[in-house]
Amino acid sequence: MENTIVNYHATFSKTSGIAEAARANFTALKDSYFTVNQINYSQSKSQFIKENNNLVIDIDDKIINIYHININDIPCYLLNNKIPRSASIYNIAYWAWEFHKLPDEFIELLALFDEIWVPSSFCQNVFATYSFKPVIKIPHLIETIEIEESKPKIKLQDKFVFLSIFDSLSTPERKNTDGLIQCFLDTFSNNPNVVLILKTVHLEKNKRLHRKLTEQTKNHNSIIIINENYTKKELIQLIDSCHSYVSLHRAEGFGLTLAEAMLRNKIVIGTGYSGNLEFMNNQNSFLVNYQLITKDKDSGFIKQGYQYAEPDIENSKKVLNFVYDNYNNLEDIKLNAKRTIQNSFSKKTIGDLMLSRLSKISSFMKEGNINLAKNNDLITENIRLKNNIKKYEKNIIIKLKAILTSKTNK
Structure with missing residues (x-):
């Protein structure tokens, strides 16, 4: 038949x-x-x-x-x-x-x-x-995953937590970790109550990025780098433990972790460009201003002639600072974010x-x-x-x- x-x-x-x-x-x-x-x-x-x-x-x-x-x-x-x-x-x-x-x-x-x-x-x-x-x-x-309440693998000691997740083999220049670190340090270097967690994998396979991140974050205890394969449950627990998820990317095809954080009731901050606009808007998240750039020469995975967004660092700093100062008044944003993912990506x-x-x-x-x-x-x-x-x-x-x-x- x-x-x-x-x-x-x-x-x-x-x-x-x-x-x-x-x-x-x-x-x-x-x-x-x-x-x-x-x-x-x-x-x-x-x-x-x-x-x-x-x-x-x-x-x-x-x-x-x-x-x-x-x-x-x-x-x-x-x-x-x-x-x-x-x-x-x-x-x-x-x-x-x-x-x-x-x-x-x-x-x-x-x-x-x-x-x-x-x-x-x-x-x-x-x-x-x-x-x-x-x-x-x-x-x-974007799956709704139910997990029992438990403490994440890392101790955060009641800090306000910004989180960003990326693969060290997935075009770091596109993920713009440099810009995020600069933005965070410029905004919170004198605030001991705020931390940035950079969750990655395969960092040991990208020696250039490893050296760069080590140099950028040395003497800054407020930035925590986690280079470890997490199970899905452990990754969700990490997202649940943060207050805000941040991606100052230059380009995304979709932005899976951004959507996952929105479903987990988090304040999400992302560059207002490319695939993440499939689910992010000014009612359910914070979109960072950017300038559209055309690459003038090859640089890693970003080739000459490619267009990408260069996030506005000053605007990014204002957004991060606003989220920190007004976090308790942003429940409507979190609720809108969760509903967007539940309704359209179930x-x-x-x-x-x-x-x-x-x-x-x-x-x-x-x-x-x-x-x-x-x-x-x-x-x-x-x-x-x-x-x-x-x-x-x-x-x-x-x-x-x-x-x-x-x-x-x-």
């Missing part, structure tokens, strides 16, 4: 933001009427090794593959794995991206997939600029979005009209269709330049 099988590919067992997002979104889908398989990969520096090799698939089955793997990891993934293509297979890439441009080598990867899912309108605008294929917004699920809401889209694809496939599923004329969800003809002309020019560059290099 013909069946539609959904294979969800991700590094589910990894400690990272994308693995966390994949685990959460998979839980929203696994109880649907589709047969849903979790395909886990172990990831080393240069390879993705599939750990599920015993899947039984009937010759008549229709297959929808969801690849929740970073776009910059796809070349590494392809060293040991293939993206299968046939009339009975539909391939979806689930990607986030933090900048308004894609590098040329990433543009070529779009051809491997029939559809792209993204977690925010910011990402949707980026990918729709380069692809005529469907670009569908499926935000990340398991049911995100699950229904995925199920609706997958059902549409499945129906086309079963009718033998898989090309209709890929036809952008039918994708009313895609905001790209609202843009004018100039965007299409720009898209064609970009693709032609990529082809010409490739041929020239060869």
Whole structure:
């Protein structure tokens, strides 16, 4: 009997933001009427090794593959794995991206997939600029996790706590830890009652950042660096122990930890730019002013020509100081934040979005009209269709330049 099988590919067992997002979104889908398989990969520096090799698939089955793997990891993934293509297979890439441009080598990867899912309108605008294929917004699920009351692993001694969480291997320049440290020290260096916790992982693997953070924070007991793999429960306990979560980022595809802190009833402060605007506004959080900058030369992961937000440090200092001075009067902000996440990013809401889209694809496939599923004329969800003809002309020019560059290099 013909069946539609959904294979969800991700590094589910990894400690990272994308693995966390994949685990959460998979839980929203696994109880649907589709047969849903979790395909886990172990990831080393240069390879993705599939750990599920015993899947039984009937010759008549229709297959929808969801690849929740970073776009910059796809070349590494392809060293040991293939993206299968046939009339009975539909391939979806689930990607986030933090900048308004894609590098040329990433543009070529779009051809491997029939559809792209993204977690925010910011990402949707980026990918729709380069692809005529469907670009569908499926935000990340923010799970409500119930844990028993217990003290966090670190003793805070009744301090007022600002918290920021980041991966030391996830473009520190984009996370702008430098700016946050400067802002905090300028604001609270003479206040012994306030601390900043920088929770990270993999710091030992980024020796340059390790040296820099050590130098910046030495002789400042008010800044605590935690470099440790926490369980989800331990991370939630840490968020629960803080008063305010802060991210002076330069760009975000979504901003998972910001949303998690909002759900945990925290005052959240973030740069008013990019993917976090999917859930942050002036009624439920504090948005920091910024100046939009275009990078004039390559610097790590931020390449020449990329746009990013440079947070206004003076405004940031005022916001942090205001939150500290008025914390007891900000209950409405916290309540609005929690309601935003509960109402728009729940398991049911995100699950229904995925199920609706997958059902549409499945129906086309079963009718033998898989090309209709890929036809952008039918994708009313895609905001790209609202843009004018100039965007299409720009898209064609970009693709032609990529082809010409490739041929020239060869």
